[in-house]
Amino acid sequence: MDNVIKSTKEKMQRRVEHLESEYSSIRAGRANPGVLDKVTVNYYGTPTPINQVASVSIAEARTLVVQPWDTGLLKEIERAIQISDIGINPQNDGKVVRLIFPPLTEDRRKEIVKEISKMAEDSKVQIRNARREANDKIKALKKSGDITEDEQKNGDKKIQDLTDKFVKEIDAISSKKQKEIMAI
DSSP: OHHHHHHHHHHHHHHHHHHHHHHHTSOOSSOOGGGGTTOEEEETTEEEEGGGTEEEEEEETTEEEEEESSGGGHHHHHHHHHHSSSOOOEEEOSSOEEEEOOOOOHHHHHHHHHHHHHHHHHHHHHHHHHHHHHHHHHHHHHHHTSSOHHHHHHHHHHHHHHHHHHHHHHHHHHHHHHHHHHHO
16 A cells, blocks of 8 residues: 555656646746757757757846857757747847747736646646545555555545645645746
């Protein structure tokens, strides 16, 4: 039964980490190197993440600078950013690629907050699914006679406590991100 609880906790933790990485890639009107995490460049025939072929830094609050270690990659980086879904046109000056983030409108902020809420709710659903799977496994252990009824109830309680903890964590992360978006 301890294995069931441990694997459920790991599943739930991975889901929270995934949500955080999704939130880091949200374009929120200020420069954030995380928006380029999923963008890959054709580096001599191999799709390679931008952060592995260039340094990505924040020049100003709304400006991101991508400086490739091999200047021959400038065109490839520029093209990769243009075809990505981040919605920003890169500016190539021959040495670096600059991304200037436009300020967000009130409507766009509200839209982003709705997306954040939906992502959080999806994560909570996955946490609850992990709880259901764990409870089913514990019931199966009880049915096969591997654990007693008291152990089953104890296991169910531990799983519920984990669920509550991770749902609360998701709510906190979501709330923080929503406040960050609305404060911009």
